[in-house]
Amino acid sequence: MSLPVRQEIVISGLGGQGVLFITRILAQAAILKGYPVFTSETHGMAQRGGAVISHLKVGDFASPLIRPSHADGLISLTPETFAMHSNFLKEKAWAVVNGQKKQSDKVLPEAEAKTCFFTQADVLAQKIENARSTNLVLLGYSLQCLSDRFFCDIDDAKQAVDIILSSRFKMQNTALKAINAGYDASMKENKT
Amino acid sequence: MDKRRLMLGNEAIAQGLAEYGCQIATSYPGTPASEILSSVAKLKNKNDLSMHVQWAINEKVAFEIAYAGSMSGLKSAVSMKQVGLNVASDPLMSAAYMGCKGGFLVISADDPGPHSSQTEQDSRMMAMIAKIPVLDPDSPEQARQMIDYGFKLSERFEIPVMIRPVTRVCHTRQDIEPGMICTNPKTPDFEKNPARWAATPKFRFQLHKELEKKLEAISQFPDTEPICRNPETKSKTAVVASGVSGAHCLEIMKESGLFNSISLFTVVQPYPLHQSFITNILSDYEKILVIEETMPVIEMQLADRNKVMGKMTGHTPRVGELLPENVEQIIFEFAGKKYEAESFKPVPGRRPTLCAGCPHRASFFAIKKAARKGIYTSDIGCYTLGLNLKAVDTVLCMGAAISQAAGFYHSYKDEKKRPDIVATMGDSTFFHAGVAALIDAVVQDVRFVLVILDNRTTAMTGNQPTPDSGFGACGEKLNKVDISSLVKGCGVKFVEEGDPYDTRAFTSLMKKAVKYSKETGPAVVISKRPCLLDPAQKKLVQDLPEYEVGDECDGCAYCIDNFECPALILHEEKGGQPSDQADGETDKKASEKKVSIDPVMCSRCGVCVDVCPKKSIREKNQV
Numbered sequence: 001m002s003l004p005v006r007q008e009i010v011i012s013g014l015g016g017q018g019v020l021f022i023t024r025i026l027a028q029a030a031i032l033k034g035y036p037v038f039t040s041e042t043h044g045m046a047q048r049g050g051a052v053i054s055h056l057k058v059g060d061f062a063s064p065l066i067r068p069s070h071a072d073g074l075i076s077l078t079p080e081t082f083a084m085h086s087n088f089l090k091e092k093a094w095a096v097v098n099g100q101k102k103q104s105d106k107v108l109p110e111a112e113a114k115t116c117f118f119t120q121a122d123v124l125a126q127k128i129e130n131a132r133s134t135n136l137v138l139l140g141y142s143l144q145c146l147s148d149r150f151f152c153d154i155d156d157a158k159q160a161v162d163i164i165l166s167s168r169f170k171m172q173n174t175a176l177k178a179i180n181a182g183y184d185a186s187m188k189e190n191k192t
Numbered sequence: 193m194d195k196r197r198l199m200l201g202n203e204a205i206a207q208g209l210a211e212y213g214c215q216i217a218t219s220y221p222g223t224p225a226s227e228i229l230s231s232v233a234k235l236k237n238k239n240d241l242s243m244h245v246q247w248a249i250n251e252k253v254a255f256e257i258a259y260a261g262s263m264s265g266l267k268s269a270v271s272m273k274q275v276g277l278n279v280a281s282d283p284l285m286s287a288a289y290m291g292c293k294g295g296f297l298v299i300s301a302d303d304p305g306p307h308s309s310q311t312e313q314d315s316r317m318m319a320m321i322a323k324i325p326v327l328d329p330d331s332p333e334q335a336r337q338m339i340d341y342g343f344k345l346s347e348r349f350e351i352p353v354m355i356r357p358v359t360r361v362c363h364t365r366q367d368i369e370p371g372m373i374c375t376n377p378k379t380p381d382f383e384k385n386p387a388r389w390a391a392t393p394k395f396r397f398q399l400h401k402e403l404e405k406k407l408e409a410i411s412q413f414p415d416t417e418p419i420c421r422n423p424e425t426k427s428k429t430a431v432v433a434s435g436v437s438g439a440h441c442l443e444i445m446k447e448s449g450l451f452n453s454i455s456l457f458t459v460v461q462p463y464p465l466h467q468s469f470i471t472n473i474l475s476d477y478e479k480i481l482v483i484e485e486t487m488p489v490i491e492m493q494l495a496d497r498n499k500v501m502g503k504m505t506g507h508t509p510r511v512g513e514l515l516p517e518n519v520e521q522i523i524f525e526f527a528g529k530k531y532e533a534e535s536f537k538p539v540p541g542r543r544p545t546l547c548a549g550c551p552h553r554a555s556f557f558a559i560k561k562a563a564r565k566g567i568y569t570s571d572i573g574c575y576t577l578g579l580n581l582k583a584v585d586t587v588l589c590m591g592a593a594i595s596q597a598a599g600f601y602h603s604y605k606d607e608k609k610r611p612d613i614v615a616t617m618g619d620s621t622f623f624h625a626g627v628a629a630l631i632d633a634v635v636q637d638v639r640f641v642l643v644i645l646d647n648r649t650t651a652m653t654g655n656q657p658t659p660d661s662g663f664g665a666c667g668e669k670l671n672k673v674d675i676s677s678l679v680k681g682c683g684v685k686f687v688e689e690g691d692p693y694d695t696r697a698f699t700s701l702m703k704k705a706v707k708y709s710k711e712t713g714p715a716v717v718i719s720k721r722p723c724l725l726d727p728a729q730k731k732l733v734q735d736l737p738e739y740e741v742g743d744e745c746d747g748c749a750y751c752i753d754n755f756e757c758p759a760l761i762l763h764e765e766k767g768g769q770p771s772d773q774a775d776g777e778t779d780k781k782a783s784e785k786k787v788s789i790d791p792v793m794c795s796r797c798g799v800c801v802d803v804c805p806k807k808s809i810r811e812k813n814q815v
Contacts (some may be wrong), residue, residue, distance in 0.1 A: 038366055040360060040364045041200075048547070050543060062439040063436070063440040064436070066516075068534070069534055087536040132792065
């Protein structure tokens with residue numbers, strides 16, 4: 001008998017990068033799995049090009065916010081917000097960052113101690129001719145490289161996309177393509 | 193089947209309004225409350241509800257419309273952000289005395305932090321001043337349920353009831369199982385009773401006495417009593433918390449084991465606090481810690497400074513949001529438990545900025561050229577961010593840009609050298625609170641230029657319509673009020689429109705207006721260009737030409753410093769990494785620097801072509 005699911009994940013990036021959208025996908029996936037869920041978001045002035053953070057808590061929680069050193073994982077859409085928000089991570093947590101590892105080494109010596117994946121999701125997003133889908137590429141990537149650590153898998157995420165973008169078929173297809181591209185990239189990059 | 197849906201706190205509030213039979217819902221947009229009314233509008237359209245749903249011109253008007261709905265016997269609700277309640281405070285104070293018929297909810301969303309507001313004021317304190325009950329939800333689901341309690345309380349005692357969600361309720365999503373939408377509307381039935389609805393001071397005194405009686409009865413109303421979360425714990429110490437702070441306390445005390453040694457009470461109705469609760473907790477406990485945002489509303493009512501700790505005793509902070517890590521530290525210290533937390537050096541973040549291609553940026557650029565060293569008064573909206581461009585000197589509250597411009601003019605009137613004064617204000621803000629100030633400025637012959645930044649929408653809060661949009665909250669067709677005619681009607685003689693994207697023409701229009709304001713009288717320029725976040729605008733971008741920076745760019749960084757478009761990126765050296773934008777440093781090793789345009793960010797507005805003093809930015813593929 002496994003322990004009840006209890007996961008706290010921070011998702012961060014800059015305003016306009018789609019932090020809220022991937023948070024919603026994961027929260028919807030949690031509902032599909034039958035778990036209670038909280039997410040907490042940034043709106044208004046703070047959204048205008050500034051750093052955007054959302055908190056995702058899956059399982060039995062009362063508070064919508066994650067405390068520093070309590071997060072199981074962090075998905076960052078830029079190395080800049082990874083540096084800003086890595087203090088949320090607890091010991092042995094994981095992180096997935098859009099960006100080159102080299103660039104971030106300087107900022108983050110502690111990155112080494114944790115399970116950290118760096119990938120250029122923005123470059124891949126441009127390759128699939130959808131530069132604004134960096135968020136979804138990184139989500140697909142995370143769900144592959146951390147498949148054993150996540151409360152849901154890629155199929156749950158895809159089903160969540162179907163629900164959120166219900167009847168907007170073109171957007172659904174573009175979104176699914178981006179998630180798949182990230183997933184496949186991780187398969188290649190992280191082959192053991 | 194799993195019926196749970198992921199709902200934003202504001203959607204959950206809207207769901208509650210639709211489930212419990214609200215028939216008049218009004219609002220003026222403001223973060224964090226904006227999505228309440230837009231969600232009500234969606235529910236009305238989806239379920240074909242017989243309900244009046246509208247964005248009003250401001251919160252005062254919104255309040256009065258909804259209040260008359262309640263006087264007609266219909267359940268009604270007005271929603272707004274906390275500073276909006278200041279605007280609506282005049283009818284609020286009076287409505288408390290007169291009371292209501294149909295359930296009447298005043299939903300005022302607070303923003304501890306503040307994240308997107310001018311102040312951290314506590315609406316619960318406003319409820320206390322008005323003498324009406326206030327409910328403080330701890331989660332989206334509880335907010336939905338509170339609509340039911342609120343309407344019941346309001347109808348039973350004929351009193352307006354405030355619901356006070358904070359940002360962390362409004363902008364939290366939770367899995368919620370929605371209930372049935374109410375589809376049997378009541379018929380309006382306004383009973384004339386001038387002694388009540390048009391009371392003179394003599395009758396007001398009577399109404400005030402009745403209000404006190406109502407409050408006394410409400411402080412004994414069982415449905416909204418504080419809840420003891422761990423009745424099995426026997427203790428002489430207690431934590432009393434309200435709203436989201438209560439949720440943080442519950443989670444932290446459970447995780448740390450303190451749940452078994454300290455009693456936890458969560459307060460549903462912070463004012464009026466239940467009388468029996470006050471008596472019992474003060475007699476049963478030796479030490480009581482109160483945790484609430486942002487003012488000591490509960491603490492004040494537990495009037496025993498020897499036992500009760502909180503903001504007044506300095507045990508909890510008086511400013512800022514109570515984050516769970518703060519709550520954890522406060523509770524641990526209260527419990528005499530060692531609090532170990534790693535200390536983190538905060539990494540500087542990015543300041544917010546106007547979007548790439550925002551027409552406001554272009555307007556500000558022209559304003560600075562036309563009125564160098566002027567005094568720039570501004571207002572509440574996205575364009576507050578004009579301060580990054582040094583084109584905004586003051587921001588006070590909705591509509592103040594005009595009255596403050598007048599105040600500066602009167603202060604400097606007799607000086608030999610008067611500064612140029614340029615006020616900037618968005619279209620929605622002008623309608624909200626600018627019109628009266630403009631009439632006043634015309635009467636007093638204030639020599640200033642008002643630039644109305646007309647982007648056809650209320651942009652900061654999510655593109656709600658303005659009175660000039662011609663459509664309403666549910667997408668229905670409405671009458672339009674034309675800004676230019678309105679300004680002329682206020683008595684302004686110089687009223688001209690311009691397109692800020694046409695940099696040269698707009699700059700000369702601004703110069704003309706500044707000259708007129710110095711020599712003749714107040715001038716108004718209407719800067720017309722739709723917001724780029726308006727979904728209708730996005731499609732157009734595809735057809736526009738792309739722009740590039742020529743190789744001759746010498747990296748002088750004039751565009752970066754004076755235009756601050758996020759699509760313009762300064763590189764340290766050719767082909768190198770982008771420089772850190774946050775520190776704004778412009779190292780003058782010019783030969784190694786160069787600017788480029790980020791094609792993903794760029795909206796192709798083309799304004800930067802005229803910004804570059806060396807003509808290095810041009811259309812792509814242009815020979």
